[in-house]
Every structure is written in C-alpha cells, then in structure tokens.
Amino acid sequence: MSEATPLLSVQSLGKDYGGHVGCTDVSFDLWPGEVLGIVGESGSGKTTLLNCLSAQHELSRGKVIYDTRVDGPKSIFDMSESERRLLMRTDWGLVRQNPRDGLRLGVSAGANVGERLMAVGARHYGDIRGVASEWLEKVEIDTNRIDDRPTTFSGGMQQRLQIARNLVTNPRLVFMDEPTGGLDVSVQARLLDLLRGLVTRLGLSAIVVTHDLAVARLLAHRLMVMKDGRVVEQGLTDQVLDDPQHAYTQLLVSSILQP
Amino acid sequence: MTNDTAMIIAEQLGKTFVLHNQGSQEIPVFHGLDLTVTKGECVVLHGPSGAGKSTLMRALYGNYLVNEGTIQVNHNGEWVDMSRAAPQKILAVRKSTMGYVSQFLRAIPRVSALDIVSEPLMVLGEDEANARDRAGELLSRLRVPESLWSLAPATFSGGEQQRVNIARGFSADFPVLLLDEPTASLDAKNRETVTDMIREATERGAAIVGIFHDEDVRKSVGTRMFDIKPVKEAA
Numbered sequence: 001m002s003e004a005t006p007l008l009s010v011q012s013l014g015k016d017y018g019g020h021v022g023c024t025d026v027s028f029d030l031w032p033g034e035v036l037g038i039v040g041e042s043g044s045g046k047t048t049l050l051n052c053l054s055a056q057h058e059l060s061r062g063k064v065i066y067d068t069r070v071d072g073p074k075s076i077f078d079m080s081e082s083e084r085r086l087l088m089r090t091d092w093g094l095v096r097q098n099p100r101d102g103l104r105l106g107v108s109a110g111a112n113v114g115e116r117l118m119a120v121g122a123r124h125y126g127d128i129r130g131v132a133s134e135w136l137e138k139v140e141i142d143t144n145r146i147d148d149r150p151t152t153f154s155g156g157m158q159q160r161l162q163i164a165r166n167l168v169t170n171p172r173l174v175f176m177d178e179p180t181g182g183l184d185v186s187v188q189a190r191l192l193d194l195l196r197g198l199v200t201r202l203g204l205s206a207i208v209v210t211h212d213l214a215v216a217r218l219l220a221h222r223l224m225v226m227k228d229g230r231v232v233e234q235g236l237t238d239q240v241l242d243d244p245q246h247a248y249t250q251l252l253v254s255s256i257l258q259p
Numbered sequence: 260m261t262n263d264t265a266m267i268i269a270e271q272l273g274k275t276f277v278l279h280n281q282g283s284q285e286i287p288v289f290h291g292l293d294l295t296v297t298k299g300e301c302v303v304l305h306g307p308s309g310a311g312k313s314t315l316m317r318a319l320y321g322n323y324l325v326n327e328g329t330i331q332v333n334h335n336g337e338w339v340d341m342s343r344a345a346p347q348k349i350l351a352v353r354k355s356t357m358g359y360v361s362q363f364l365r366a367i368p369r370v371s372a373l374d375i376v377s378e379p380l381m382v383l384g385e386d387e388a389n390a391r392d393r394a395g396e397l398l399s400r401l402r403v404p405e406s407l408w409s410l411a412p413a414t415f416s417g418g419e420q421q422r423v424n425i426a427r428g429f430s431a432d433f434p435v436l437l438l439d440e441p442t443a444s445l446d447a448k449n450r451e452t453v454t455d456m457i458r459e460a461t462e463r464g465a466a467i468v469g470i471f472h473d474e475d476v477r478k479s480v481g482t483r484m485f486d487i488k489p490v491k492e493a494a
Binding site: 031034189190192193196200218221222235236237238239242243245246247250251254 | 276
C-alpha cells in the first residue's frame with residue numbers, strides 16, 4: 001500500500017484571506033483506501049483546508065496533486081477549468097454539512113441521484129432510475145420515496161440522499177465536511193454505521209472534517225489536529241486520541257464529556 | 260519457522276507521559292526496557308498496579324508512542340518498527356499479524372455481536388459465510404447465547420461484552436496476540452474456556468503477551484514471567 005502512488009499529495013499548502021491566515025504549511029499524502037480525519041475547533045482552519053483540497057478555493061501557496069485515472073498525478077490547479085469540473089463530477093464526491101447545500105431541492109430524490117449519472121454520460125432513463133433506486137436502498141431510504149422532493153425528507157434522510165448522490169458515480173475520493181453535524185444522536189449513529197460500511201466495502205479514500213472526536217475515531221484511519229490554521233499533530237487515529245502529544249490535542253481529548 | 264522464531268523484539272523502551280495542561284508534569288513509566296517474544300511463548304507481564312503493564316502493551320500495539328527505543332514486529336517476515344512506522348503500516352500489522360484484546364469492548368452502535376467477531380476475518384478477505392460460522396463457533400464456545408448474536412453489544416452485561424471482545428481477538432488466528440486482562444470480568448467456567456483458548460493459541464505457535472490478575476490463569480497459560488518495576492520515585 002505504501003509503495004504505491006498517493007491518491008492525493010498536498011505540499012506546503014496555504015490559504016490567506018486578505019491579511020488573515022486561513023491555513024498554512026499543510027503537507028500530507030493520502031493513500032488509496034485511506035480515510036483521513038481533520039479535527040480541531042471552530043476557526044482552526046479545517047474547513048478552509050477542505051475547501052482548498054476539493055478545489056473550491058484557490059490556494060495562496062503550495063500544491064495539491066491528484067493521481068488521475070487517465071493521466072496519473074496532476075496538479076489540480078494547473079488543470080483546465082473543464083478538466084477540474086469533470087474530476088469533481090466523476091472521481092470526487094463532496095458531502096456538505098448541510099444537505100440542502102449539496103442537494104437540488106427542486107427535483108425529486110431519484111433525480112438528485114440520477115443527475116450525477118447523466119453528468120458522466122448515462123442517457124437511458126430506465127437504467128438511471130434503476131441505479132438511483134439501488135442507491136436509495138443502499139442508504140436506507142424507502143424506494144417508494146424516489147419521486148418525492150428532498151424537502152419532504154427528514155434531516156437524516158436528506159443527508160443519506162446527499163451521500164447516495166455523491167457515491168453513485170463510484171468516486172475514488174470523497175470530501176466530507178461535518179457529515180453528521182446537524183443530526184440527532186440516534187440518526188448520527190445510523191449514518192456513521194452506513195458511512196463506515198460504504199467506505200470499507202467500496203474501498204473509498206476520504207477526507208472527513210469533524211469537530212467530533214468520536215466520529216473521527218469511528219471513521220478515520222489517520223488524524224490531523226489543526227489549531228490556528230496549522231497542523232499541530234498527526235498520526236494513527238487511536239494513537240492521537242489515546243496518547244496525544246501536543247498540548248492542544250491533550251486539551252481537546254480531555255474536554256470530551258462522557259455521557 | 261521453528262518455535263524459537265522471534266515475533267516481537269522491543270529494545271531500550273522508554274515512556275514518559277507529559278501532561279501539558281497540568282503544569283507540564285512528567286510521569287515516567289518505564290525506561291531501558293527490553294522484551295523479546297518468540298513463537299509459541301506466552302509472556303505474562305507482572306508488576307504492581309501502575310507499573311506500566313498496560314502502557315507497555317499499548318506501546319507494542321502502536322496505540323501509545325514511546326519516547327525511546329524500538330519495537331520490531333515480525334510482520335510476514337518483514338520487520339516493522341511499531342514505534343515509528345507510518346499509520347498505514349501499523350494498520351497493516353494489526354490487520355494480519357497482531358490481535359489485541361482490550362479490557363473493555365468499544366461497542367459501535369448498530370453493529371451486531373456476530374459482525375464484531377467476524378470483522379477481523381472479513382477484512383482479511385475471508386468469505387462472509389465462513390467468517391460468520393467461525394464467529395458463531397467462538398461465541399458458542401464462550402457461552403454467549405445465540406439469541407444475542409444479532410444484537411449490538413452496548414446493552415450486554417460486562418461479562419458478555421468481554422466474551423464478545425475475546426471472540427473477536429481469537430477469530431483470525433493472529434500470529435501475535437496481546438491480551439489485557441481478558442479474564443477480569445468472567446465467571447469460573449468462562450475463565451477456564453479462555454484459559455484453554457490461550458493455551459491452544461500458544462500451541463499453534465502464536466506469540467502472546469498478556470496481563471492477568473488471576474494467579475491461576477497466570478500459572479496455567481504463562482510460559483514466562485516478565486517483571487515490570489515502577490520507576491516513579493514520588494508515588
């Protein structure tokens with residue numbers, strides 16, 4: 001695994017907003033099949049980092065290199081706009097904290113899933129509907145709801161629909177920003193279990209931003225802890241959480257309330 | 260491979276916890292520790308509470324970082340230093356070489372006992388039916404009622420959870436096993452079963468490191484004692 005090419009290679013990445021540093025000096029490799037968790041409190045720069053990695057924000061410094069299916073490793077900001085868009089629609093998924101930002105609310109659940117398929121060239125209505133309904137099943141949404149709009153769904157269902165929409169094109173890399181953020185605990189558990197299963201079964205690589213260390217422990221193989229825009233500690237998830245070395249990580253870990 | 264093949268070679272290990280948020284207090288645990296474990300050996304860690312037995316165990320598993328020394332583990336013939344290997348390498352060692360039975364089961368919501376036990380086999384590529392059969396065998400042997408297999412263990416009793424945990428640790432026939440008080444919350448009958456399982460594992464050539472509070476268990480499974488002396492001066 002470690003001898004292969006990293007799927008994503010990040011080199012000295014930095015992003016400034018005017019005079020303010022969003023994140024800086026971030027370097028890491030993400031390997032195929034690996035789930036990386038980024039933890040830290042609000043304002044630590046973790047979402048800024050995710051937005052840079054997923055090509056939604058331009059970088060101020062550094063490089064992000066992605067191992068494309070056809071041409072091998074390529075810097076994502078040196079690609080043409082159309083090339084980058086294709087990548088985002090096919091090989092990548094982006095699950096947002098608020099499902100309403102990641103879904104199209106005006107069209108049916110089935111169309112939300114089918115749309116991504118059409119973007120990669122699927123044209124046969126019956127096939128698209130078939131695949132969409134398979135995916136609704138995989139994310140535990142009753143297929144009778146395929147023609148309903150997401151606005152009629154609960155928050156948990158919307159989040160599961162967003163996941164189906166993202167995974168339907170068999171992406172190799174999925175970015176998730178607080179995927180369980182706005183959900184009830186019981187709904188969270190179901191979603192986490194689902195995500196864990198999908199990631200393992202599909203062999204996905206993922207980068208998950210979360211402030212919830214329990215979510216990180218369950219999903220991530222490896223953790224990066226961010227504070228004030230910098231990575232202060234990184235390593236194997238259970239090692240970082242059980243034997244944190246940096247003062248800030250020790251503070252984070254010791255601040256968790258036990259139910 | 261003969262039975263004196265080394266599976267773990269830990270040299271000059273030193274571990275000190277530094278509590279940054281409590282006045283940078285330093286808690287030294289051990290220093291200059293050497294431990295070699297070969298195939299077919301069950302090494303019992305021995306020492307008073309707080310001496311660092313669990314800390315050593317967790318360091319061997321890559322869960323705690325040591326400040327000094329190296330921990331070489333024989334991973335399919337390749338030596339991997341658990342004290343500084345990359346995370347994905349440590350995960351590879353845990354996947355196929357090293358099993359760990361902790362004191363408590365970390366239950367995941369919605370995951371059934373049967374799935375928890377069969378998971379180590381599944382990730383090794385075992386077919387689902389076989390993995391579940393093996394999991395069922397182990398759960399039966401450890402007297403976990405079949406009616407519980409499809410339930411998530413969060414609501415099980417302490418003893419039942421511990422037995423699910425043990426079944427998971429023994430499902431994949433790991434070449435190296437770390438056992439942190441596996442018999443602590445078990446009744447006499449189950450303790451005997453676990454003792455048998457540990458002995459069988461040693462006989463098939465597993466290298467085992469264990470912490471056992473129970474004197475009888477220690478005597479019946481241990482092939483060697485390893486003393487850990489506390490280094491704390493001010494206790």
